Amino acid sequence: MTVTEPSANQIPTPDNNLNDQKPTGFGRMLRKEDPRFVRGLGQYCDDVTLPGMLHLAILRSPYAHARIVSIDTSAAEAHPKVKAVVTGAMLAEHGLAWMPTLSNDVQAVLATDKVRFQHQEVAFVVAEDRYSARDALELIDVEYDPLDPVIDVRKALDPDAAIIRDDLEGKTDNHCFNWQTGDDAATQAVFDDAEVTVKQEMIYPRVHPAPMETCACVADLDKVSGKLTLWSTTQAPHAHRTVYALVAGLPEHKIRIIAPDIGGGFGGKVPIYPGYVCAIVASLLIGKPVKWAEDRTENLVSTGFARDYIMIGEIAASRDGKIRAVRTNVLADHGAFNGVASPVKYPAGFFGVFTGSYDLEAAFCNMDAVFTNKAPGGVAYACSFRITEAVYLVERMVDVLAYELDMDPAELRLKNLIQPEQFPYETKTGWIYDSGDYEPTMRKAMAMAGYDELRREQAEKRERGELMGIGISFFTEAVGAGPRKDMDILGLGMADGCELRIHPTGKAVVRLSVQTQGQGHETTFAQIVAEEIGIPPEDIEVFHGDTDNTPFGLGTYGSRSTPVSGAAAALVTRKVKDKAQIIASGMLEVSVADLQWDKGSFSVKGDPTKSVTIQDIAMKAHGAGDLPEGVEGGLEAQICYNPSNLTYPFGAYICVVDVDPGTAEVKVRRFIAVDDCGTQINPMIIEGQVHGGLTDGVGMALMQMINFDEDGNCLAGSLMDYLIPTAMEVPDWETGHTVTPSPHHPIGAKGIGESATVGSPPAIVNAVVDALKPFGIRHADMPLTPSRVWEAMQGNHTPPI
């Protein structure tokens, strides 16, 4: 591992050109996508306008659970600008009323029998313009017969609870699945002879990815060719194409998915939502292009939520602070349909990494997932498949243990971290951490924070009755799903393709299966190719987000772009380079073995004056004259990369908060994040990804929650109720890094997109709980809003959600 200096204090100025080093390869480089965005020339889904395009709006249920008695659409149909009104019954006639979810459940496109969550899709209207479509929704008359809703997840399995999923044959309860990992008996044995055990229930409330751009699509089904073109807010265009082929029975070669610029995804744009299917059906029905664009309320109340776990955590330890085992029992609220976007064999995603960054003797998890009358989802909100929940559990529990042992939480962590010589490290739940050198990362964060000094300051402040808290988390992420032997989504292996073509003049185009939502793929993938083949990034065009013009692959989520698709980009470039080397050997009339590579050119070993550049070789590959025996013309290649393992980035975070004793308001004063994502491609982009994730963390820890009243009304249906941090709620982020490359990734990169979202909530909550230590508090549930912190200070540590 190498430790490099943090960039935190290096702020770009008009003079220092910090971010404009134009590297041929890795390094700080300005983004290729920015010139269009700063001019307002990005093209997002709702910016797409086609001739004759119509607008679709969706009627949603006011009830959380109700039988549909009748729907009268006649008044809506009579509206002069309305082209069609469609109900679930009409879809059912064509076998289109239900669609598969990404976890092999089914979800109603439009409700047929009954509605199962508030704001479920009931009917749609297609009209000439946005406003008329909305007007016509008011004219649809639906008669409902309300049923008892199941809202409290703890009562979902009660014998008298209403059965939500009576659409599933033989379903007599609201149980969704049970999942276990680890060794129950071995864990019990450790608990039986442990000197110290601690137990704490904690809630990770339901939250929402809420990207600034809501979901939208434009469906255009060409009547003559039968070809569907769908512009769509999707993080996974290829996977969506296959699912549409399966749902709608359209032949897959007649479906083209275009993911244009995406205004943030954070996992919320992985699933297929009913709105997309409705737009496709509408275009099929009417023969015109149809746009659907949800508003913010629809986004918050109906598209994929995240988290919603009630977790009981337990740790067994020795009195001197050696953590021996971790156990957890989880009750998971999956809403009305199981819409989790995780690999099939992993119904709880990668929650199995709840063992954290620690060397344990045993671990065990039992999880029961249930259906409730809430919106479906369970998407990875900027977390790699439930790792946010897992890391929150273990990092909160370690602090609970520190509280009981009266030990410093940093010291406790340092005592238990997996040691560098133990990698690759197999956890007690079967995950193989690829590489890590944890302690220097932890020490670096402590040094940047001035940890000891902070503790001294805290002690002084406590004397004066001031509430200052210091919170730590050390996390290990598992990203880059995944090896095809274990991981698939709906039977599709989680591999990614990549194609590279070098044009005759030595300019290149690289085609990716993944899709950027702001991560800067057009820049970083050009850098990956540049690093391998020595063509400057500005000469490399990155093409993505169009299934007709890119190779197949599963898309961008779970921080998988760099670990999987980035590896594909590096390997396809190596393949091209191998061919270039053979051509160079012909041009220089020496054997391949006598050539040396010098980022951008091959030269004869021992005679550097004899050399050819990659551009010369590209021209030769496409030009006249003979190529070496057996070599075809052209300079291009395509591969499909199947990762051999996940990659495991990690980091140490320290948060400093001040709590106002009078108002219970929490102010995040400082936040220090030291991340290790292996080899860094573009440090500027990495820093940006970390900053964004930290801000997500502040939102989840302190501000936001998708909550419901007892009738199932969603109480967080707008940005007035679902609070997202603004510039006023977050500090100036202090970031640093260490570099421990992944041993199995071709360039050693691990992925960074979600680390900060995973690592920050426990650091913040730990800080708040630490601040409240004078009140005898060892746990309080998120979101730690002023009223909830106030409750905690009054002795009510876990006010109900």
Add this chain to the structure above:
Amino acid sequence: MEISMNVNGDDVVRDVEPRTLLVHFLRDHMGLTGTHWGCDTSNCGTCVVWVDEEPVKSCTHLAAMAGGHRVKTVEGLETADGLDPVQEGFIQCHGLQCGFCTPGMMMTARALLDRNPDPSEEVIREAISGQICRCTGYSTIIRSIQWAAAKERETSVSLEGSVA
């Protein structure tokens, strides 16, 4: 109803429903899709444009209210001399990721710098506090605006220098 206004220097006349919001007028009727909409409650600020010199949330402004006024959108920031320093600053300091909040942020930033050429971090935070960015965590947006301010101060110093 017929509405006329000046958008980015051009006089335009359109016949729209009286209830048309300015954001939809700009996007759907003028084809200026750089201005975005991200909420229903005036919370997100992706829709910020100028009416005369004042930044407003165009989702909360009827197009009719802008009738007879000068409207400036992100598409109007670049001039014949090139990008506005604010636009440059956002590129230089990685002030954007997905780019969705960016037009609104830049319109607010431009208005701020026109009134205060050297704003502190706190002043900038306050100025953009009616706007949400989901991607950047704000630090780089603040640096971007500071970058633009520094650049403009440099330019005005050198202009003064050349006049003297």
